Structure formats: structure tokens, C-alpha cells
Amino acid sequence: MNTVGKKGSLEKRKILYIIILLIGAAARIYRLASAPGGINQDEAFGAREAWSLLHSGIDSFGYSWPMYLTTWGSGMSVGNSLLMLPFIALFGRHIWVFRLPQVIVGIATLMAVEKIVKETIDEEAALWAMFLLAINPWHIMMSRWGLDCNLAPGFLIFSLLFFVSGMKNERYYLLSALFYGLSLYCYATIWPVVPFIVLLQGIYLLYVKKARITKWTVASGLLLGILAIPAFLFLLVNKGIISEMVTPWLSIPKLVVMRDSEISVAGMAGKMKNLFSILVNEYDGCYWNSTEQYGMYYKCFLIFAVIGLFYCVKSVYKSLKTRIYDGYVLMGIQFLTAFGLGSLIYVNVNRINCIHISIIVFMAVGICRTLRLLRKDLKYITEVTVIVFCVLFLSFEHFYFGVYANNIGRMFQDGMEQAVEYAESLAGEDDTIYVGEGIFYTKILAFSKLTPEEYIETVQYTNYPAAFLDVSQCGNFVFNTPLEGNDGIYIIDLTKQTESCVDMGYTVEQFGNMAVVYK
Structure with missing residues (x-):
């Protein structure tokens, strides 16, 4: 009987998983060429550079295969443009083609988040995290247009997925290192974050004896170091320490203006106030990042993220005290490092995009914990909660493909x-x-x-x-x-x-x- 019950539960979970994935994919693919209509100026520049590299092997400033694009003068990450290359080669230059890398990464992120939460927290929270991310306004909007920096959350999640998998099979640490290295070419603002994530995760696993120094961990560290070398050289070039480097297969350009002064410990109080304002209000004034009507997380549900964060802090404290591994710690590290970034720069929704998925995971944990307390007295509370979120999602989709599509079409100059x-x-x-x-x-x-x-x-x-x-x-x-x-x-x-x-x-x-x- 128990075997039959367990099998039935697994089948039900598979069905729910597939339904959530299909909903998430549909929300990101449907009318991709026309919603948002038109094209954003940064999205356009990334697409132009991709075509230039495909056409001639140089960017708009003449650098051959640069590790960072000069674009406007102060630069743009190259990762998104490189991912566009095969799609432009196959389908030509169309808006929906420019957006394919972001869509694919967005959909893959749904699966990665479910797997991570399943491995680090529990299965119920994993499905909730996947569901909340699938219908999340911020992630849907982010996945539907090709801003270079919005690849970063997905690549950081892929990195964490393989890091978690590495605890069972050390070979996966190589893939984790690969994606952490590639994330450096998705968004330069996360350059201070990635080393701290890797360092804190590594120290924690050594501390609780879930990892040891082996040929695989050493090789992974070397791989990450090799991938980071161009970024390090880029900083040296743009600090005036060494001259720019140009070769037929890789260039380290000197930007017209380097905006490195934006990252600073000066004015931390104001920066943290700005971060809190964005997270609480779920809006930064940029219509293409989030809307006042729905916010980033459907507003008023942020309380569940606070509950989830409480359980995370409690678990981290217990784990550090007992030296017993707890997966909550890894998710806590994602949040902590992202929060630290938000205290160093003045952010908007996309500049602090590395924090949102951890908040959504905490929200899933908070909902799970709350439902477990209420189920004894309220029999259908889980179903009612799911229905509430489904109604919100359908309302958002109606808004997104209606009023929002018309408004953003004017801003992005549809046609x-x-x-x-x-x-x-x-x-x-x-x-x-x-x-x-x-x-x-x-x-x-x-x-x-x-x-x-x-x-x-x-x-x-x-x-x-x-x-x-x-x-x-x-x-x-x-x-x-x-x-x-x-x-x-x-x-x-x-x-x-x-x-x-x-x-x-x-x-x-x-x-x-x-x-x-x-x-």
C-alpha cells in the first residue's frame, strides 16, 4: 500500500511539474515578437553587435571578438550578443530572434530552480518555487526581451545547480565553475559578487565536511580562474595599468569611459534605503522592469519571503553551530551576496536582478511553512492558495498582452x-x-x-x-x-x-x- 501510494504521489508530482513548465514556457514564448512590441535601445545595440561579429568578426568599435563590448562608450556585456549569433545565422535579424537566448535561459531557469530547491530544502517547496517563478511578473517580463544583464540570474542559478550536484558527483564542480565563469560575461556588475559566492560556498562545504580538496575541486578552481583572466585584464586595461590587447580571436578593449566609480562603499546608507524601497514597493519607475499594478512578486506577498528568510536564518545559525550541512545555507549565500551588492551601488530592478530568485525561493518556503500550519484546520487551503495565484497570473497576462503591450509598444517604438x-x-x-x-x-x-x-x-x-x-x-x-x-x-x-x-x-x-x- 505504501509503495502504491508513493508511486501515485510521484506520478502526481510529475504531472504538476510538466503543467508548471508548460505554463511557464507559454508565458515566455507567446507573442514574443510583438510583446513587448518594438525594441529597447540596449537590446538593439546587443543585437547589432551580434550581427557585426557574425558578419565581420568585429564590433562597432572595430575590436575583433571583444570580451566586453564598448557600445555606448561605457560598455555592455558580450554574453547575450554571443548567444544570439547562432540564431541570427539561422533566422536572420528579427526581434523575436534577438530575444531567443533570454527566453531559453528563462525557461531553463524554472527547471534549475526546482532541482536546486528539491535538493537543498524539500520537494514541496521545490514545486512551489518553480510555480511562483513560472508565473512571476518580473521573471516573465525579464525573459521576454534581450537586455544583456538579465542573463545573469539564470547563469548564477545554473552555477548553483551544478555546485549542489557536485556534492554527489565532484565532476559537476567543473560545470559549476564553467557557468560561474560565463556569468562574468553576462553582467559586469556581478563581478564583485561571484568570487564571494564561490568562496563562501566552498568554505561552508569544507566547514561541514561535505566537500574536500580533490583533483576535481582544484581543476574547477583553475577553470574558473582561467575564465576570469580576460575580466581581470579588462580591469587592468581600463585602469590604465596595461595597454589594450587586440588579437584576431580575442580583444581586451579600453572603453571610452569606465564607470567603475559606481561601485563604492560611499553612501551605503542611501544605497540600502534605495534597495529596500525597490524591494518593498516592487517598482523602480522603469516600466519595462516591473509595473506599479503587479510589482515584481504580485505585491503584498512579500511577507511570505520574510517568513522564508526567517527559517533560512534559523537554519544557517543551527548549521554553523552544529557543523551539520543544511541546504538553506547555500540559498542564504545567494541572498546575502546580492544584498551586499545592493549596498555598494544604486540599483534598479535589473541592476539587482541577482537577488530576486532567492526572494522567490524564500517566498515558496514561507508559503509552504504557512500552509503546513493551516492545513489541519483549513482542509482546502493549499488549493485555494494555488487558485489565488492562478487568478493573479491570468490577470497579469491579460494586462501584459493588453494595456501593457500598447504602452510598451509606444516606448519601444513598435514597427x-x-x-x-x-x-x-x-x-x-x-x-x-x-x-x-x-x-x-x-x-x-x-x-x-x-x-x-x-x-x-x-x-x-x-x-x-x-x-x-x-x-x-x-x-x-x-x-x-x-x-x-x-x-x-x-x-x-x-x-x-x-x-x-x-x-x-x-x-x-x-x-x-x-x-x-x-x-
């Missing part, structure tokens, strides 16, 4: 891809294409036929040197040109155009919120 392609099809070899005001040059470059070599030869900056460079023209594109009735081909944002283009004598081809007008 950009089609407008650039159409304008270039109209223009002759010597024709100028004028780009209206309020349109980032990176959005044009993401879809333009202008080659990397042509861009480098013709680009003219308006504010060089600067951390965020602006371009007046490149190739046959001239930027920030007001529409004043003159002849020519124009790409304009209709939401910023107050006068009627038709009344001004133009032929108008509209693409979403964008238009190509000409006469």
Missing part, C-alpha cells in the same frame, strides 16, 4: 524593424535617410544593411568622449532630423509627430507606431 527595412528599400545608393527626433541610432543599426566596416568609417559622434555617445550620422543615415516639409526619406515616430505628414505633402507608410514618409 521599427519594418520601418528600417522599408526605408532602405526606397533609398538609392546615394540617397540620405533622415531619422526623426527621439529615435536611438542603435534601433536603426539593429536592422540596417550598413556593414560594420562602413559604420566605423562614417560614424560621427556629437559628444565624444562620453559614457553614452550620441551619433549625428553614419552611412547614409542622418539622425535627429525634424520633419519640416523637406524632400527626402524619413523614419519617424508617429507618437512624437504633432503635424500631419499628409498635409505636409508626404507619402506615408505606417508600421505600428513608426512610419516611413517621403516625397
Whole structure:
């Protein structure tokens, strides 16, 4: 009887696992090309650099296979662009193609979180953590557009997954080291975090005698060290200690402006206040990161994360006192190091993205603990709780693909891809294409036929040197040109155009919120 009951329980768990995974995948894939409509300027620059590397093996500043992109002048992590390469090679330059790496990592993260929590805490909390992450507004929104830094949470989770697996089979420590090393190329802001995570996790396992120094742990340390060498050299180059390094297969560039002063112990009180404000309000003012209506975690449920954190602290204390391994400690390290980062820089939702998954896991723990206390008196409390979250999720999806899609489409300038392609099809070899005001040059470059070599030869900056460079023209594109009735081909944002283009004598081809007008 017990065997039959256990088998039935396992089958039920598998079914729930598959349902949660399918829900999570659907929420991240459905209407990927049109929601969010248009393209963000950073997303566009990452896509442009990916195409440049695929086309010519150089970035927009002429560096061959750089370990860090110069982009705006103050740089961008290269990881997301590199992951775009095979998809652009297969499917061409389209918005949904640019977003595929983030979507795939986002879906894989659901499975990784379930496995980690199952191994470190318990099976019930694991399914809750997977479910909460699958329907989480922040993670859904993050997974649906290609901002470079948003790869970091997934890669840190993959690293932790293989670290946990390494306690059973030491060979997995190599994969953990690989992903920790690769995470350095997802987001430079986590560079101070990764060494502390690895160090604290390693010291803890040695302390509770769950690990020992072997050929596998030494090899893993060496692998992580090798992967970190380019990042270390990058810091030396941009501190002016050594000259930049350029080879046909790897470049260590010197940025126009290095923003390393953003990470500092100065003003920690203000930075922590800012962090608390973002976590409590679940909003940072950036509509593409989270919304006031739903926040990052559906608002008002953060109390469960506090409960989960309490159990984590209690378990950490007990484990350190008794020197008996407890998986809570590993999740506590993720939270602690991320919280430390938030005290060193002024963050927004995506700049502190390494903290959110640990909070969601604590929320799952808090819900599990609460439900266990209430089940005796409230028979269907678990089912009711699931229904509440499902209703919230459906409400969020309705909002996301309705009101939010319309709003973000205006912000991200929906129709950009089609407008650039159409304008270039109209223009002759010597024709100028004028780009209206309020349109980032990176959005044009993401879809333009202008080659990397042509861009480098013709680009003219308006504010060089600067951390965020602006371009007046490149190739046959001239930027920030007001529409004043003159002849020519124009790409304009209709939401910023107050006068009627038709009344001004133009032929108008509209693409979403964008238009190509000409006469």
C-alpha cells in the first residue's frame, strides 16, 4: 500500500511539474515578437553587435571578438550578443530572434530552480518555487526581451545547480565553475559578487565536511580562474595599468569611459534605503522592469519571503553551530551576496536582478511553512492558495498582452524593424535617410544593411568622449532630423509627430507606431 501510494504521489508530482513548465514556457514564448512590441535601445545595440561579429568578426568599435563590448562608450556585456549569433545565422535579424537566448535561459531557469530547491530544502517547496517563478511578473517580463544583464540570474542559478550536484558527483564542480565563469560575461556588475559566492560556498562545504580538496575541486578552481583572466585584464586595461590587447580571436578593449566609480562603499546608507524601497514597493519607475499594478512578486506577498528568510536564518545559525550541512545555507549565500551588492551601488530592478530568485525561493518556503500550519484546520487551503495565484497570473497576462503591450509598444517604438527595412528599400545608393527626433541610432543599426566596416568609417559622434555617445550620422543615415516639409526619406515616430505628414505633402507608410514618409 505504501509503495502504491508513493508511486501515485510521484506520478502526481510529475504531472504538476510538466503543467508548471508548460505554463511557464507559454508565458515566455507567446507573442514574443510583438510583446513587448518594438525594441529597447540596449537590446538593439546587443543585437547589432551580434550581427557585426557574425558578419565581420568585429564590433562597432572595430575590436575583433571583444570580451566586453564598448557600445555606448561605457560598455555592455558580450554574453547575450554571443548567444544570439547562432540564431541570427539561422533566422536572420528579427526581434523575436534577438530575444531567443533570454527566453531559453528563462525557461531553463524554472527547471534549475526546482532541482536546486528539491535538493537543498524539500520537494514541496521545490514545486512551489518553480510555480511562483513560472508565473512571476518580473521573471516573465525579464525573459521576454534581450537586455544583456538579465542573463545573469539564470547563469548564477545554473552555477548553483551544478555546485549542489557536485556534492554527489565532484565532476559537476567543473560545470559549476564553467557557468560561474560565463556569468562574468553576462553582467559586469556581478563581478564583485561571484568570487564571494564561490568562496563562501566552498568554505561552508569544507566547514561541514561535505566537500574536500580533490583533483576535481582544484581543476574547477583553475577553470574558473582561467575564465576570469580576460575580466581581470579588462580591469587592468581600463585602469590604465596595461595597454589594450587586440588579437584576431580575442580583444581586451579600453572603453571610452569606465564607470567603475559606481561601485563604492560611499553612501551605503542611501544605497540600502534605495534597495529596500525597490524591494518593498516592487517598482523602480522603469516600466519595462516591473509595473506599479503587479510589482515584481504580485505585491503584498512579500511577507511570505520574510517568513522564508526567517527559517533560512534559523537554519544557517543551527548549521554553523552544529557543523551539520543544511541546504538553506547555500540559498542564504545567494541572498546575502546580492544584498551586499545592493549596498555598494544604486540599483534598479535589473541592476539587482541577482537577488530576486532567492526572494522567490524564500517566498515558496514561507508559503509552504504557512500552509503546513493551516492545513489541519483549513482542509482546502493549499488549493485555494494555488487558485489565488492562478487568478493573479491570468490577470497579469491579460494586462501584459493588453494595456501593457500598447504602452510598451509606444516606448519601444513598435514597427521599427519594418520601418528600417522599408526605408532602405526606397533609398538609392546615394540617397540620405533622415531619422526623426527621439529615435536611438542603435534601433536603426539593429536592422540596417550598413556593414560594420562602413559604420566605423562614417560614424560621427556629437559628444565624444562620453559614457553614452550620441551619433549625428553614419552611412547614409542622418539622425535627429525634424520633419519640416523637406524632400527626402524619413523614419519617424508617429507618437512624437504633432503635424500631419499628409498635409505636409508626404507619402506615408505606417508600421505600428513608426512610419516611413517621403516625397
